[in-house]
Amino acid sequence: MTAYDMKKLVARGALAGLLAGVVAALVSLLIVERPMRAALAIEDARPAAPGARGGDLFSRPTQVVGGMVAAVVVAVLIGIVFAVVYRWVAERVHRQSAFARSLHLAAVGFAAIVLLPMVKYPANPPGVGDPATVDQRTSMYVSLIAAGLVLALLAHWAYRALAKRHWPGPMRGVVAAGGAIVLAGVAFVVWPANPDPIPPDVPAALLWQWRLASLFELAALWAGLGVGFGLLVDPSARRWAAGQRAAVAPT
Amino acid sequence: MTTPVPVSRSVRTVPLWAWLLAMSSLLALYLVLQENGMLLGQAAEFIHEFVHDGRHALGVPCH
Structure with missing residues (x-):
């Protein structure tokens, strides 16, 4: 009954989360960083507000790394929760391959946890938001x-x-x-x-670019999680991978 | 094909430790993404500033 072994499922959830987190971190570095810099330049150009919190606790490169680390940590934690919920769903939904079930669960999670709040409260770059x-x-x-x-x-x-x-x-x-x-x-x-x-010095084009980039990073995270976890738990995918290893390994 | 083996109830339900693990993961997610000093006070500022890019990029409300 490997399909129901909770420890293995949690380990695979964490591993799938790690892979999804790395993909999301790359999106963060390659795509989110550009509008991020534009937003920070706008923020820096403003006169410092009295009593504003220190934004320079960490250097800019450290914060870029911090943003990527955050994506990986968040994805691993979501992956662990995903594995537990997957097992709960697997007890109830039988007429589905493990891979399809993982994709469905990720799609539902993305819709409820990302799309719904994204439409009502769209992501904002630094420089927007009242403490x-x-x-x-x-x-x-x-x-x-x-x-x-x-x-x-x-x-x-x-x-x-x-x-x-x-x-x-x-x-x-x-x-x-x-x-x-x-x-x-x-x-x-x-x-x-x-x-x-929205402060008047933040252009609409930057806001739009930021929200698309943010949505892209979150979509990469959830797609990576659904596909990664699905491949890790699906019996047919595991059999195929085991067959490939057996064919390569010297006897 | 072998006949399906009846699975005992204890194997078929999500064990308690797994739910507790899921709950602590959610708490950790809160600390990484949402904590503004309500639970951790000063230490929150360090976490907050380190993952600040990530919070904005992941669409979480921020100052």
């Missing part, structure tokens, strides 16, 4: 993610409940996913708007 509202913004952001995860669970339950009533698959999918999307729309209206104004 006085950070706690408020954090609770809005975290609670919206929690709501997204609840919606994913509701959709899962609705799909299963309709299966017991012998609804055809496509109809179940439309009702479960459509219902979740409608409720997400309600959440957009109910959750308060980001209280911070």
Whole structure:
């Protein structure tokens, strides 16, 4: 029963997270760094606000490394949680290959944890964001993610409940996913708007570039996690890899 | 093909330690991405500034 061995699953989740984190860190270095520099130049050009926190605790190169380390650490931690949730899902959803299940779970995680908050509270570069509202913004952001995860669970339950009533698959999918999307729309209206104004010295083009780059880094992370974990746990992929190793290894 | 072996309930449910591990991973995620001094106080500033690029790039609210 290797498919249900929790320790192996957690180790593979952490490994898949590490791989996904390295990919995201490369995106951070190659793609996010450019708008990051433009945003920092704007921030540096401003007169220092009285009582502003020291932004120069670390040098610029150290912060670039810190940003990459953060991507890897975050991806490994998400990978561990992913493995536990995967096992919980695997007990409930049987008619799916391990690889397909991993991809589905990553897609749902990306939608609830990245897309939903990204549409309501888009990412902002340094230089945007009032320190006085950070706690408020954090609770809005975290609670919206929690709501997204609840919606994913509701959709899962609705799909299963309709299966017991012998609804055809496509109809179940439309009702479960459509219902979740409608409720997400309600959440957009109910959750308060980001209280911070965009400072006039931050150009719209930079903001747009920043948000696309940020979305790209997060998409790379979740795609890497879903594909990596799927390949690591899928029995057919593991058999193929073992066969390749046996063919190469001297007898 | 062998006949499927009945799996005991203890093997089929997620063990408690795994849920605890998942919870501590979420706490660690909070400390890396969200901590603004509420739990760690001064030490938070070091973590915050080191991973500052990462927080912004990952779309997390920041000062």
